[in-house]
Amino acid sequence: MLAKHLGIVFSATLPAHGLVLAVSATRLELSDAANPATRPIYVDFHSDEIKRRLRAGKRGNLARAIGLNKRPNLSVFDATCGLGRDSSVLMGLGCRVQACERQPVYRRCSKTA
Numbered sequence: 573m574l575a576k577h578l579g580i581v582f583s584a585t586l587p588a589h590g591l592v593l594a595v596s597a598t599r600l601e602l603s604d605a606a607n608p609a610t611r612p613i614y615v616d617f618h619s620d621e622i623k624r625r626l627r628a629g630k631r632g633n634l635a636r637a638i639g640l641n642k643r644p645n646l647s648v649f650d651a652t653c654g655l656g657r658d659s660s661v662l663m664g665l666g667c668r669v670q671a672c673e674r675q676p677v678y679r680r681c682s683k684t685a
Contacts, residue, residue, distance in 0.1 A: 588605060588606065589605055589606040590604075590605055590606070591603070591604060591605070592604075592605045594612070599614045599616065600614065601613065601614040602614070613655070614655075615655040615656060615657065617656075617657075617660050621657075622657060622660060622661060622664075625661045626661060626664045626665070629665065630665065632661075632665075634658055634661060634662065635662075635665055638662075638667075640662075640665060640666075640667065644666060645666060645667070645668075646667045646668070647667070647668045647669075647670075648662050648667045648668070648669050648670070649669075649670050649671075649672070650662070650669060650670070650671040650672070651672055652673065652674075653671035653672060653673045654673060654675075656671055659671040
């Protein structure tokens with residue numbers, strides 16, 4: 573359904589131009605078919621960066637910026653979620669998060685518990 577909404581066509585061959593959503597052995601990634609030298613975009617919720625931010629807990633910069641150290645169990649609306657890294661950290665710290673991105677590729681809003 574999302575593929576239809578975004579106008580994504582499934583194909584076994586790579587197009588000469590446009591964005592390509594590819595499934596590899598380890599992840600889902602978005603790349604530019606016209607410029608294969610560019611690195612694909614993907615998110616890794618198990619990356620060392622996210623693990624480090626979760627270990628920092630409520631002392632971390634993001635948690636302190638929203639006041640999580642003073643008010644536990646916050647509900648947060650992430651209006652610029654991008655690939656969802658901050659949202660995933662906030663969820664890992666116990667927040668209820670609603671994330672939304674206005675970029676057409678990510679435009680679908682989602683609620684997370």
